[in-house]
Amino acid sequence: xxxxxxxxxxxxxxxxxxxxxxxxxxxxxxxxxxxxxxxxxxxxxxxxxxxxxxxxxxxxxxxxxxxxxxxxxxxxxxxxxxxxxxxxxxxxxxxxxxxxxxxxxxxxxxxxxxxxxxx
Amino acid sequence: xxxxxxxxxxxxxxxxxxxxxxxxxxxxxxxxxxxxxxxxxxxxxxxxxxxxxxxxxxxxxxxxxxxxxxxxxxxxxxxxxxxxxxxxxxxxxxxxxxxxxxxxxxxxxxxxxxxxxxxxxxxxxxxxxxxxxxxxxxxxxxxxxxxxxxxxxxxxxxxxxxxxxxxxxxxxxxxxxxxxxxxxxxxxxxxxxxxxxxxxxxxxxxxxxxxxxxxxxxxxxxxxxxxxxxxxxxxxxxxx
Numbered sequence: 001x002x003x004x005x006x007x008x009x010x011x012x013x014x015x016x017x018x019x020x021x022x023x024x025x026x027x028x029x030x031x032x033x034x035x036x037x038x039x040x041x042x043x044x045x046x047x048x049x050x051x052x053x054x055x056x057x058x059x060x061x062x063x064x065x066x067x068x069x070x071x072x073x074x075x076x077x078x079x080x081x082x083x084x085x086x087x088x089x090x091x092x093x094x095x096x097x098x099x100x101x102x103x104x105x106x107x108x109x110x111x112x113x114x115x116x117x118x119x
Numbered sequence: 120x121x122x123x124x125x126x127x128x129x130x131x132x133x134x135x136x137x138x139x140x141x142x143x144x145x146x147x148x149x150x151x152x153x154x155x156x157x158x159x160x161x162x163x164x165x166x167x168x169x170x171x172x173x174x175x176x177x178x179x180x181x182x183x184x185x186x187x188x189x190x191x192x193x194x195x196x197x198x199x200x201x202x203x204x205x206x207x208x209x210x211x212x213x214x215x216x217x218x219x220x221x222x223x224x225x226x227x228x229x230x231x232x233x234x235x236x237x238x239x240x241x242x243x244x245x246x247x248x249x250x251x252x253x254x255x256x257x258x259x260x261x262x263x264x265x266x267x268x269x270x271x272x273x274x275x276x277x278x279x280x281x282x283x284x285x286x287x288x289x290x291x292x293x294x295x296x297x298x299x300x301x302x303x304x305x306x307x308x309x310x311x312x313x314x315x316x317x318x319x320x321x322x323x324x325x326x327x328x329x330x331x332x333x334x335x336x337x338x339x340x341x342x343x344x345x346x347x348x349x350x351x352x353x354x355x356x357x358x359x
Contacts, residue, residue, distance in 0.1 A: 026231065034217065037213070037353075041216075044195050061353075068346060072226075073343045073344075074336075080140055080141040080144075100181060111187075
């Protein structure tokens with residue numbers, strides 16, 4: 001990152017002062033978001049498949065989301081007490097995703113079993 | 120352990136950072152989010168709740184797609200466009216993605232100029248953001264029209280699993296609604312910035328409090344969140 005240019009940079013985000021960062025930082029992040037989006041489009045354009053496609057798509061997604069939250073939404077400069085309060089609860093969604101993958105596998109299994117038996 | 124007590128005692132004077140700061144912020148009788156104003160904290164809490172709403176939609180879509188025995192329509196074929204005889208998969212979606220990312224870029228710069236109290240640049244950048252957002256909604260309306268004319272309905276479509284239409288309209292519709300609300304909010308705030316409400320301490324909007332340029336950042340948080348949700352929709356709905 002850049003060197004602190006003002007007092008507000010050294011003690012970030014004291015109330016009323018707001019977030020002060022150089023414009024260049026936003027332009028760099030903007031460019032990276034463009035590059036990552038292009039990459040994920042190219043994954044589809046070249047019709048990559050299987051685990052390669054999945055790992056590429058999910059990593060580009062995570063990188064883009066991380067850049068937006070950290071820089072554009074200024075999470076990188078907030079205090080840890082606030083960061084944890086906002087960013088930890090969504091990680092529980094991974095548990096939810098896990099449960100539903102388990103559930104849909106079971107549903108698929110029973111559908112395949114009963115549909116093929118019935119027809 | 121000896122250093123914890125002084126940290127807590129001195130917390131009001133010199134807030135410590137890192138893990139010690141985390142403990143100190145939560146442990147003593149004080150406001151936990153010490154550097155975050157209530158407006159910003161409440162917007163973040165709202166965005167957190169919205170995260171769960173969108174997650175429920177995406178997880179429901181995942182469950183439908185993983186458990187159906189009928190093949191799912193290929194998104195890169197469904198959303199492809201013909202441009203001068205050449206076949207581009209997902210072309211419109213890619214353009215929409217770039218438009219929304221650009222709007223996030225202009226919004227981030229608007230926030231920056233707001234804190235520099237450069238109200239004209241702030242207002243112009245917010246208007247640019249609103250314009251890009253409106254363009255996004257316009258392209259989404261075009262996409263919906265195209266799909267509906269091709270026979271996609273919430274209860275069926277010509278290509279495969281019936282849940283495709285329901286998932287598509289629900290997820291993109293909810294996202295498009297968020298973008299539309301964001302555009303309206305941006306226009307209201309851009310007008311206030313342009314008029315100089317946050318320089319001369321004019322009261323108004325929701326409360327009779329004096330506003331300041333932080334509201335630009337709060338509006339920005341909402342806008343970036345809309346972009347953030349699109350990142351997930353793009354990856355999980357269109358590229359899967």
